[in-house]
Amino acid sequence: MAYAKARYIAIVPEIEMPGHSGSARSAYPEYQCQGGPHAFCAGNDETFTFLENVLREVMDLFPGKYIHIGGDEVDKASWKNCPQCQARIKQENLKDEKDLQSYFIKRMERFINGQGRTLIGWDEILEGGLAPNATVMSWRGMDGGIAAANAGHDVVMTPTSHCYLDFLQAKEGEPKGRNEFLPLEQVYSFEPVPQAIPADKAKHILGTGGNLWSEFFPNYAHVQYMAYPRACALAEVAWSRPERKKWEDFQNRLDRHLQRLKVQGVHYRR
Numbered sequence: 001m002a003y004a005k006a007r008y009i010a011i012v013p014e015i016e017m018p019g020h021s022g023s024a025r026s027a028y029p030e031y032q033c034q035g036g037p038h039a040f041c042a043g044n045d046e047t048f049t050f051l052e053n054v055l056r057e058v059m060d061l062f063p064g065k066y067i068h069i070g071g072d073e074v075d076k077a078s079w080k081n082c083p084q085c086q087a088r089i090k091q092e093n094l095k096d097e098k099d100l101q102s103y104f105i106k107r108m109e110r111f112i113n114g115q116g117r118t119l120i121g122w123d124e125i126l127e128g129g130l131a132p133n134a135t136v137m138s139w140r141g142m143d144g145g146i147a148a149a150n151a152g153h154d155v156v157m158t159p160t161s162h163c164y165l166d167f168l169q170a171k172e173g174e175p176k177g178r179n180e181f182l183p184l185e186q187v188y189s190f191e192p193v194p195q196a197i198p199a200d201k202a203k204h205i206l207g208t209g210g211n212l213w214s215e216f217f218p219n220y221a222h223v224q225y226m227a228y229p230r231a232c233a234l235a236e237v238a239w240s241r242p243e244r245k246k247w248e249d250f251q252n253r254l255d256r257h258l259q260r261l262k263v264q265g266v267h268y269r270r
Helices: 002-006 020-029 045-061 083-091 098-116 143-150 184-188 199-204 220-227 230-239 247-263
Strands: 014-017 066-070 120-124 134-140 155-157 178-181 205-208
Touching: 002 155, 014 045, 045 066, 045 098, 066 098, 066 230, 083 098, 098 184, 143 155, 143 199, 184 230, 199 205, 205 230, 220 230, 230 247
Parallel strands: 014 066, 066 120, 120 134, 134 155, 155 205
Antiparallel strands: none
């Protein structure tokens, strides 16, 4: 943490819930949904006690403002078939499993806010109604981020169309990666503040981010190859006004910057 702080980097831990949590649910099956092995049980109060205790430990390790709870790609079929989850829906006068996800996120947010922190999650946390103080990372396009910003929530715009650095950089001849294609120029063309957001709401767009899921890559050199030079393009996107960006100018400056990366031993894509 001291290493990151000295370089003005804030580390945001992500503890996935209520889905994307297979390893935790395998280790603690008592908190798994009775309706299937795909999500934490939202009808079991002990689930929330367990997750709160996990987050207490996480907060001791990471003193920053944000705690990321994921919230994405939840298989709600588990809840549909779980007696405890269905009882929770009835008890809380919820309409359906989307409302149950909103209940889950809002309950965790109350705990996180109570510890003086801010909840951040992927744009699926909009389903069923967004938690009052939540920050949204919009990855399934821009619409979720636009809706959140227009409702007064802070947003990080990180759509797959421009920000997923684990996508291939050329249509052929590239080493292993995900099958989607994201060239350098497309990254540079990104504008994180869409025109659909009025001027008085634009302040809610905190910025952008490059997503690089490293389970696709066998070593750090491969991760660097996927990140650079696209991370250079995304950095300039983040700090530049749209009218100041010029692709040809960026290309000229990038040539010199790549020389710096080479001296530093970075395994970038040429």
